[in-house]
Amino acid sequence: MNATTTAVTATRDPTPPACQNCGTPLLGEHCYACGQPVKGLVRHFSSFFGDFFDSVFNIDARVFRTLWPLFAKPGYLSREYFAGHRIRFVSPVRLFVFLSIITFFMAQFAFDISGDNVNFNGRDDSDIGRATTVVQAEQRRDAALAELTKARREEHGVPGVDGALIAAEVAINRAAERRIAQLREAQGKGAPPSSEEEEEEDTISFNGKPWDAQKNPLTVSWLPDFANRWINVQVGRAKANIARLKHDPNRFKDAVLSAVPSTLFLLLPVFALLLKLAYLFKRRMYMEHLIVGLHSHAFLCLALLGLVSLNALEDWVGPKAGFLNGLLGILEALLWIWMPLYLLLMQKRIYEQGWLMTLLKYFVLGVSYLVLLSIGVVVTMAASLVWM
Numbered sequence: 001m002n003a004t005t006t007a008v009t010a011t012r013d014p015t016p017p018a019c020q021n022c023g024t025p026l027l028g029e030h031c032y033a034c035g036q037p038v039k040g041l042v043r044h045f046s047s048f049f050g051d052f053f054d055s056v057f058n059i060d061a062r063v064f065r066t067l068w069p070l071f072a073k074p075g076y077l078s079r080e081y082f083a084g085h086r087i088r089f090v091s092p093v094r095l096f097v098f099l100s101i102i103t104f105f106m107a108q109f110a111f112d113i114s115g116d117n118v119n120f121n122g123r124d125d126s127d128i129g130r131a132t133t134v135v136q137a138e139q140r141r142d143a144a145l146a147e148l149t150k151a152r153r154e155e156h157g158v159p160g161v162d163g164a165l166i167a168a169e170v171a172i173n174r175a176a177e178r179r180i181a182q183l184r185e186a187q188g189k190g191a192p193p194s195s196e197e198e199e200e201e202d203t204i205s206f207n208g209k210p211w212d213a214q215k216n217p218l219t220v221s222w223l224p225d226f227a228n229r230w231i232n233v234q235v236g237r238a239k240a241n242i243a244r245l246k247h248d249p250n251r252f253k254d255a256v257l258s259a260v261p262s263t264l265f266l267l268l269p270v271f272a273l274l275l276k277l278a279y280l281f282k283r284r285m286y287m288e289h290l291i292v293g294l295h296s297h298a299f300l301c302l303a304l305l306g307l308v309s310l311n312a313l314e315d316w317v318g319p320k321a322g323f324l325n326g327l328l329g330i331l332e333a334l335l336w337i338w339m340p341l342y343l344l345l346m347q348k349r350i351y352e353q354g355w356l357m358t359l360l361k362y363f364v365l366g367v368s369y370l371v372l373l374s375i376g377v378v379v380t381m382a383a384s385l386v387w388m
Contacts, residue, residue, distance in 0.1 A: 066090045070299055074342045075349035078295050082288060092294035096268075099301035100261035106308050108257050134183050141176035145169065204239050211235060237387070256381055263376045268293050271369055278361045279351050292350055296343055303339050307332060340366075 019031035066089045069076045131137035204211040217232045275289035314328040348358045
């Protein structure tokens with residue numbers, strides 16, 4: 001064997017590098033014995049840029065491969081996941097978290113509540129506080145409530161948005177009542193109600209008396225003293241926040257919409273349990289039902305994001321856009337129809353039962369989950385009122 005042959009052999013059969021932690025020969029980017037990665041933080045700073053762009057482009061590629069089947073192919077992603085084809089798509093947890101945060105972040109910009117004015121996409125529609133007559137205040141109240149009715153019809157079923165619209169409706173009615181009372185008293189007595197009388201409207205009452213942390217606290221007999229003290233601290237915060245809502249109702253709306261993704265994430269295990277009970281004899285593991293729940297919720301968030309975007313685009317082009325405005329309305333209607341149909345087809349394709357049983361279970365699951373979701377939204381609204 002000459003020198004050239006020795007060099008070629010050494011080139012073809014190099015000694016594999018060893019793990020710096022346990023000394024095991026490395027066969028890839030991680031040590032198969034202890035799991036330590038080859039690349040650490042102690043290296044040239046320029047190499048981080050390459051890793052960053054590689055990660056970003058890899059995630060982007062998977063996002064584009066994931067979103068279309070998520071939207072257009074009911075049950076496809078779940079079936080692929082069960083078949084072991086996971087690396088090509090975004091993981092169900094990451095997909096749901098990403099879409100839910102983006103969706104409800106965008107929903108915060110879909111409408112605006114500012115004091116006595118309720119603005120949808122930046123339009124001033126009420127201005128109740130500057131009404132100079134009772135009739136004018138009533139007209140502006142009715143106009144603002146009409147806008148809320150339209151918004152509720154367009155955003156029907158969007159978790160959190162409906163709660164924020166209810167809060168807006170309450171704020172409008174209270175603003176109108178307050179302004180009408182001021183105008184009528186000014187007509188009768190020549191002076192508006194005092195600030196003390198206005199603040200009395202914001203009092204929280206228990207047992208027919210105004211709440212007071214010392215004189216009339218909220219007490220639950222079967223709870224220990226420290227728990228009752230904690231409850232009354234929260235009631236005090238809620239009272240203070242209710243007073244602040246008169247000046248900035250957007251804080252409540254933003255707090256509710258920010259909390260909805262967490263509420264949905266907490267309800268996911270319950271939804272998976274409902275699926276487990278509904279398909280008990282299918283002998284599927286609980287985690288399989290949880291994957292189905294994650295993909296179905298991710299689809300709903302994606303569809304709601306589409307509705308929010310279409311609604312914003314429709315308001316941007318305005319009612320005079322003619323054909324384009326009508327086309328956007330048709331797309332919104334088709335998206336509303338596609339949402340329940342998608343979930344039905346997804347349930348049918350994954351669990352592979354007959355149409356009669358699928359429809360029956362679809363109806364029972366839908367009603368049960370809507371009840372749970374309503375409770376979750378109410379709890380979210382109450383928590384948001386305290387912690388906003």
